[in-house]
Amino acid sequence: MVSRKLSLVKEGQVLPQNETHPFIPDLLKIKEGAMAKVKKLEHLILVAIVRFYVRSLNFCKNKYLAFRRKLTETKNKNGNGGETPPGEVSKFLKMISDYKQKIREIKHRIHEEENK
Secondary structure, three states, rough: HHHHHHHHHHOOOOOOOOOOOOOOHHHHHHHHHHHHHHHHHHHHHHHHHHHHHHHHHHHHHHHHHHHHHHHHHHHHHHHHOOOOOOOOOOOOHHHHHHHHHHHHHHHHHHHHHHOO
């Protein structure tokens, strides 16, 4: 049997070898296994990146809101920010605004009478 195979090799014909070594797996199986593991690794990395992005965005948003809240509290504490509650108008200013309103009404009536 060996001599027959040897004669074929001498003539230039090569026999396909399907024999595999018991300790070394087939290269195609290694390639398929490696590709499957790479795909799983790729998926895990993508999920990790998206989770990191969302968490960091949430963290930044919360820190910004806390900083803004603290800034407005500080402004209100120092008195240079925020709205002041409406106080009472002084009687003198109220009396002057009433007189101005009466004078406008009188001017308006006079203007109407002149145009007639």
